[in-house]
Amino acid sequence: MGRGGQQSLARVTVIVRAGAAPMWWLGVLAAAIGVLIPGLTGRRVGLYVGVALFVLSAAAVALVRRRRYGGWAEAASRAGKFDYLQDRAVTLRVWRRAHVWWLVGAFVVAAGASFAVPIAGGAALAGAGLGLWLKAVLLGRGERAGEELLWVRTDWAGRGSPVGKKVKGFRTTGVEAGDAVPGGARRPREKRAKRVKRAERERTPVTPPVRSRSS
Numbered sequence: 001m002g003r004g005g006q007q008s009l010a011r012v013t014v015i016v017r018a019g020a021a022p023m024w025w026l027g028v029l030a031a032a033i034g035v036l037i038p039g040l041t042g043r044r045v046g047l048y049v050g051v052a053l054f055v056l057s058a059a060a061v062a063l064v065r066r067r068r069y070g071g072w073a074e075a076a077s078r079a080g081k082f083d084y085l086q087d088r089a090v091t092l093r094v095w096r097r098a099h100v101w102w103l104v105g106a107f108v109v110a111a112g113a114s115f116a117v118p119i120a121g122g123a124a125l126a127g128a129g130l131g132l133w134l135k136a137v138l139l140g141r142g143e144r145a146g147e148e149l150l151w152v153r154t155d156w157a158g159r160g161s162p163v164g165k166k167v168k169g170f171r172t173t174g175v176e177a178g179d180a181v182p183g184g185a186r187r188p189r190e191k192r193a194k195r196v197k198r199a200e201r202e203r204t205p206v207t208p209p210v211r212s213r214s215s
Contacts, residue, residue: 009079009151009171010086010094012069012162013143013184017136018095019103020129026107027126034114034122043118050123057124061131062138068163073142073150076170083171086154088180095160140183148172149182 031050039046106125113121143149151171152162179187
């Protein structure tokens with residue numbers, strides 16, 4: 001919360017996809033380790049189980065709480081003129097620092113599961129990462145359709161849950177606000193530079209030409 005009612009806002013889709021890359025790559029690494037371990041079931045059975053868990057995990061994570069996201073998006077209010085929009089990099093760093101030990105634990109469990117069913121644990125973890133990315137993409141489609149970006153107060157999101165118990169609603173801005181495009185991906189540098197220049201022009205007062213007395 002800022003001074004005078006000013007609030008710090010984080011992009012909803014950036015929070016959603018914050019864990020996608022870490023979970024994906026840790027899952028791929030755990031699955032690769034599983035390939036080297038025969039396990040109790042054998043690699044072939046582990047591969048079949050892993051494919052099934054990958055698909056189920058991705059679908060479940062992508063669809064969970066879809067109604068809640070949709071409801072908050074429909075009831076979202078406009079962000080204030082002086083609200084502070086948190087940078088994408090800061091939002092990612094906050095989420096990953098808060099969940100670093102959870103990610104380490106998930107990797108250890110996924111890799112350890114290979115001694116029973118090779119590949120399966122890593123595939124499930126990678127599928128969860130893919131599911132988070134798909135969820136962000138789906139939310140991004142809604143942002144493009146409505147031409148509004150979804151934001152949530154950082155004090156409500158806490159450790160990185162955009163629809164947690166403390167969240168009471170979303171805020172919206174235009175699609176040019178912030179440094180992330182709809183869906184939470186990084187905004188291209190060219191577009192960011194143009195956006196900054198346009199904002200500077202809008203803030204620069206236009207001084208009328210001074211007429212000389214002789215004229």
